[in-house]
Amino acid sequence: MLAHRVPDLGALELLLAVARLGSLGGAARELGITQPAASSRIRSMERQLGLALVDRSPRGSRLTDxxxxxxxxxxxxxxxxxxxxAGAQALRDRRDSRLRVAASMTIAEYLLPRWLIALRAERPDTAVSLLAGNSAAVAERLLSGEADLGFVEGLAVPAGLDATVIGHDRLIVVTAPSHPWARRRRPLTAEELSSTPLILREEGSGTRQVLDAALGGLARPLIELSSTTAVKAAAVSGAGPSVLSELAVGEELSARRLVRIPLEGVRLARELRAVWPTGHLPVGPARDLLGLTRSA
Structure with a gap:
């Protein structure tokens, strides 16, 4: 193979320095190595090539013909x-000048802002764009090359993607204080929840996937909306009960605009994941953002 016959770049740079300076010691100092190390490298290169390259004498070192x-x-x-x-660095600079993130709604609205602020402090020259949608849409954008890193909330890793868990979340049942459920004395059962029309996210959302799987099916939605914020607003208005991420409703629960309804007989926990195309580990700003999620 060619690599066995050609000296490495460090050895070639040393040879050029010897030619320019006429001194093995001067070449060693310029390259930040010791003179014995420089002598050893020249000898190794001569053995590798089978050629005498440098004549050494008390007056200095000179190249042979x-x-x-x-x-x-x-x-x-x-x-x-x-x-x-230089070309590779230009490509890295171009790659690092932008980061395209795709995230499902809960992560996009309630977790990503602080991660992106932290990334901005580390990489002020990187322009970040965020595409928010449901978990299915996140997978599509990654697989089509429209995003560099994604975040999803669904039950499983979408086909064609690798993933790592970056957090955990829990879904809770909420209603406006005026709803009859707010005056219940006993927890809601899974059967009651599954048979009740709810204000829900659209099919394909991580929230909908987790809820449907946990209950074994859902009644026809009372209202179907495409964002967590819209679902929450509808629930606050008194339109009906909903199931939302605990991350999304903290402020509304504290202000009593929503009431949490206890639920028994079903577990609505879920994993939050970072995802990327299979076999292509995140690099550059995407790798840095992934690191920030793990240290959060």
Whole structure:
């Protein structure tokens, strides 16, 4: 293989420094290594090539005629490597200049803002765009290349994506204080909840998936809305009961605009996940944002 016959770039850079400075010690100092280390590297390169490259004497080091020819080749290799490195850096800079995030509604509205503020402090030059939608839409955007990193709340990892759990959430039953359920003396049963028309998110949302699976089916929705904020507003207005993320209703519960209804016989916990296309680990700003979710 070519790699076994061609010296590494560090050795070639050392040879160029010796040619320029006429001194192995000066070349070692310029590259920040010891003179014995520099001598050892030159000897290794000579053994690898089967050629004598440098004559050493008390007056200094000079290239052999063969060494001068090899140095010309080395200069072209190093210049090509520098051009390669500059091009790769330009690609990294372009990648790092933007981050496209897709997130399901609860995460987008109640968790991502603080993570993005923290990312802004670390990467002030990265422009971030956020696409909010249900968990199914997040998967579609990642698989189509429209997003770099996604966040979902559903029961399982969507096909074609890898994931890591970044948090946990719980769904709770809520109503306006005027609703008859607010005056109940005993917890609501799973059967009562499943048979009651509710204000719900649309099909494909993580909230709807978890609720449907936990109850084994749902009554026809009273109202079906496409955002957590809209569902919450409808519940506050007294339109009917709903099941929402505990993350989303803290303020409304504290202000008594909504009332939590105890529920027995069913567990409505769920995992929150970061997701990305299978086999493509997040890099650059996406990797940094993922790290912030884990340290939150």
């Amino acid at each position: 063969t060494g001068a020819l090899v140095t010309d080749w080395a200069r072209r290799v190093v210049e090509a490597a520098e051009e390669f490195d």
